[in-house]
Amino acid sequence: MTAATTPTVDATERAHLARALALATSVRGTTSPNPAVGCVIARGDRIVGEGATRPPGSAHAEVVALGAAGEQARGATAHITLEPCAHHGRTPPCTDALLAAGVTRVVIAHPDPNPTASGGADALRAAGIEVVLGPEVFRAAVADELAGFLSLVGRGRPHVTLKLAQTVDGSLVAPGDGPGGGRWITGPAARRAVHRWRASVDAVLVGSGTVVSDDPGLDVRDVPLGRRQQPRPVVLDGRLRTPPTAKVVARGALLLTRADAGRSVRAALTEAGAQVIDVPTGVDGKVDPAAALRVLAVHGIATVLAEPGAKLAHTLLGAGLVDRLVRHVALGTGAGPPRPVLDEDADGWRTVRVGGAGADLIWERVPVTRPAVPTERQA
């Protein structure tokens, strides 16, 4: 979309845009691969209709809000977290719906970088509607909220959060290696935090080693799921070692493997509920992790929580495929400040959040140089 005009967005409009953002957040995780968008239709400070994106294939946020506003949309202002679409996708263009309803001004927080859907702002302007871009802080908030969608559109792969549990002095704890031979290193509060993360993503990724040694369910437990679906289990499993009896298989796991692997067990795995997908290999003959993520994008997976053991963690970090690193540090396991575990993540990361969870620390970092995600289409 073309040039932004920030000064003309007043305090009332900013408040409506904030409400639109809250609406978008309320449907997070229910719209993938579509972005979760919020829309508020208002006349001055009075909201006459509001809405958020429905699951893929059904109404976009603008259509829901316009439906609620009815005739009151005529002459009103629409506040939308994402530039309205201008294309016939699974639904007709929101741009047309806004024009037909008689909206006269549109405030947008973030342009739509999807080349097939974008162009709504220019189309509205061409029809004589006033279109303004909200303040930068909203754009940043939406970019954060829509990290998965922006990653799919900009890079053809999902946004990846890597979760590691470690001791203070920096040993990475694989499942089953906990103190006293127990399964957990971190306490119940940190584990609940993991379930909150799981509840916010489309897929949970592990390596086959984790499945073979631990048989995890990778589902959301102990926290409310709301309207969201359970995340899809995904196993990077080059040699197709996942047993058909594994819990994740019954949950419909995607098993990403090599074309030549496990020919004799494929039928049993499929029969038991898994989907086996061949992924190109790298020069080392192993499944190429970047190609594996591209496969997930094709399956509409926009956000991934990786909960791997050390090997896959190294692979993902080494390939530059981690967008956020969440470390759970068991503070009871040593002295001094927590140390990074892996060589690859010693540098180049900045801390965005440090918080407590019971006796553990949750330490969240992102790459200093964020991978290029085009958030604005320059016209």
Ligand code: AOF
């Ligand atoms: C909007 N409002 O609430 C959303 C938008 O196949 P469709 O018709 O559902 O279109 C999907 C595309 O529309 C999606 O990739 C993104 O570019 C945009 N999403 N647009 O005007 C919304 N969710």
Ligand code: ZN
């Ligand atoms: Zn739309």
